[in-house]
Amino acid sequence: MERENWIWADHYNHPVPWNSRFEPLSVPDLLTGMAAKKPLAPMIDFMGRRYSYADVAATARRVASGLHRAGIRRGDRVGLFLPNIPHYVAAYYGAMMMGAMVVNFSPLYTAEELRHQVEDSGTRLLFTLSAKALLPTALEVLEGSSLETLVVGSVAGALPPARSLLYRLFKGSEVAHAPDDPRIVRFSGLIDNDGAFPVVAFDPEQDVALIQYTGGTTGTPKGAMLTHQNLSANARQVALVDPHSGEDDRIIGVLPLFHVFANTCVLNRTVFTGGEMVLLPRFDAMQVISAVERTKASYLPGVPTMYQALLDHPSIGLADFSSLRVCISGGAPLPQELKQRFEQVTGAVLVEGYGLTESSGVISANPYEGLNKAGTIGQPLPGTKVKLLDRDDYRLEAGEGQPGELAFSGPQAMKGYWRRPDVDAHMVVDGFLRTGDVATIDPDGYIRIVDRVKDMINVSGFKVFPSQIEAVLYRHPDVREAVVIGIPDSYHGESPKAFVTLGSVARATGAELKDWLNPQLGKHERVVEVEIRETLPKTLVGKLSRKELVAEEKEKAAARAQG
Template sequence: PDRPAIDFLGRKTSYGELGRMVDQAARGFQQLGVRKGVKVGLCLPNTSCFVICYYAVLKAGGTVVNLNPLYVERELRQLVEDSGTTIMVTLDIKQIYPKVAALLDSSCLERVVICRMADILPSIQGLMFSVLKRSLVAQIPDDLHHVPFSRLLADDGRFHPVEIDPAQDIAVLQYTGGTTGLPKAAMLTHANISGNTDQLVRLVPGIVRGQERMLLVLPLFHVFAMTVGMNLGIAFGAELILLPRFDLKQVLKTIGKKRPSLFPGVPTIYTAINAAAEAGDWDLSSIRHCISGGAPLPGEVRHRFEALTGCHLVEGYGLSEASPVVTCNPFGQTKEGSVGLPLSGTSVEIRSSLDPSQLMPAGEKGEICIRGPQVMAGYWRRPEETSQTFIDGALRTGDIGYLDEDGFLFLVDRIKDVIICGGFNVYPRVIEEALYRHPAVAEAVVIGVPDDYRGEAPKAFVRLRDGFATDADALKQFLTEQISRIEMPKEIVFRAELPKTMVGKLSKKELVAEEQAHQLDKAS
């Protein structure tokens, strides 16, 4: 119980303290009316409050609704109304609180639990924050709609145990990105989340329970960080080193000072660390195991990171609808270009994109479909979309891939991202991987654009590594040895920065929207 469970910017919480506060918060939530079916939104950055409230809501019998605190008021309102969230937990920060407060009189939201930033920092930093950062702190009304976090915990922790049906009761509503329309919530049961956590426990070798440190910079409201970071870390009895956002210098300093052994991330984070570590003197030697997810991990990025740290960096594959991890490369046995083997108890099927009833043999491309204990119960309040997402009981992922003879999964691309060039399927990921092999390329995104001759053609957007230079002609010349003529980008555009999602994944939708606007301008 004395082992550190959380280190939030230097404020440490032991496992004994964490357990006690979770029980107190569970009773506090029950006194606010939380029971089975009640939705509690967590609109928080990475803080100790997130961890405490997440487990407390589940103990109280409620359902956690993960919400991005950077969403604008309109986006929050949409998700609160869709989910039926009646209680929200957030910070007393002007950047977040006013958006939540606006929902109290105009949505189904009834109560807001307020975590004071000054209270969760180390005592001296908290005092300095209260004095020097007063302009960042929101004024919180003293009324029945607002509950201070300290009051939520002001009890003996004797919550009423709730009988949970792990296979049926919904633990988390996890909203998908909404790139194809309105976001929809995957209903993740207690069995889904605990099952996926257990699958990952079996995956990571050489863990010394109670002795590991897990660095968490990915936001906990994202399903990848929730499971691969927080839940897996707690299962290991690890110390969770929480950073509220990705700041490269802060991350590098934290690695050197706090000495984490586990560091889940996304490719853009590893890319940024590679560039900084090669340019400076940073000690990354404590890191032993890293799982990359959320986006394709270029082989060159993995090799550089492993060389710099001496760790094993493996790529996995998953999606919100699978809690999220489906496959992962075994540590120390990575197969180049693959996203790994199915986790224990998971089966992966490749079905024809044209006729989903047809199973494809090894080596043949098709839609990736999955079965396993981590697969969601369905989409919240969307029975039609749920039925369309399953075939013969298997979850249709919308991703194109293939299995090799050894059962390793290779991800080719998203079905919706495939570019049809003169009747041929061109996969952006293939071109992106080829671009990453050029020593000057730091990041690359490929999308399809209209083409008078071929119907569609690839267009590449590239960010160069600091200190490197090249041009479009030189890159195209390099690509002639890497990809076919039909895959050659029609145009290569260089950018100082490429758009990213809230969790740091490279994002295509802004570039697609930009191209669509450009085409409209041309047409008019």
């Protein structure tokens, strides 16, 4: 039986009631509703070229019409193999308008990765760009998969006239040319129509809007089925925890839109508030600084490595960040030293939140104003419940005061995995979706992530949390980035090993860091080595990644065993 009282309800610090309800709403309605309300308001700034809500809505309707004429029907899968450009936004809303399911693909995918997910999802049509970084990969997949149609856009066409000319003159080496093939359609040709298409009646709570593949940190990536209501509700949840939502709302969109974090916190959330997205195709610290200064942006969502890169840039001390109100950090734990320094340098509030692909983006966040607890991921979003499950038997709740696997329920919880009912059966417990993260919840209802269930290191039967060791490492003034993994150990089973990068003027050696670190740790937490590297592996969204390091160490162990 579900408990009646939730611990955070009596101490809720977000500006709306915790038990707020979110009526069913389709994703296209976010756009068409705002276009009707504020047609001339700017929606996108792309390298200085601005697109109004009316502009984007009209282009999205022409995308929907073009897709219908191309034979795409309700329930078909339409893929986006695109960076952050206006084409992405129009294709995203346009495909959903006519009832198709959007499938996001990272522009960094290899042909094999893209082919696998195209086949798994059954994607019929794919949007991409005439860029050497994208088009050759898409053409290879067109030839070697069941993909039927490729729609190719041009970056130059989205730029302001002067920049478009310069791009054509000086960036020609980056442009790839599509062959003459009936399966290949120009984006301009697809949208050359009157925008008419058969009206689709949505069931927002049942109809899948987006198939979003998980990061695949273990095993094969799975496609999370996110309904229209999942996405629209999460956009509204995120917007409503902001006490200044809709006030001079200008957000830097440098997080990749193909990732669920940006899909909710940059794209859908901003459309719901009627704000403006300043889109940047990739992260470059100087470009981000210039974009904030040029547009007087009020929000800058990112991952911790992005904020660190901004602080490391030589121009940071001269940058004007006075317009920034809030920077939302997600994707990875936010080191407190980084939070404090970023807030000191910029004057903006750096808020840590938490979510995952299966939650449409966000589950919890620290309040934008009021009690902001360092090292926590804040309180659940409005309409969201969380509880802790026993780490050894997820069918039971964790003991009082004990860490447990975080599980949640709410309107943002996915419908299930695409064609994977076998996995679904283990993911949901009494209506709560398991996250795979170990957490604690304090008396005020603030959640603290201890670690990933799968990342825990088993040292002679003792569970060691890598994040706790990393938190100590970040206290050392020379440490810039830190990742801890478990490596094979013939005696203990596993032992912790740390990998770090150092600051530009750092002098510490790995041995010195080990000697500094281990006295501050419990016996079973002590690392066998601290290895210093120039760089550490990162995921597609820019957060530090363990899986490559784990694979390296397993190979070393296997080689030692054979030798």
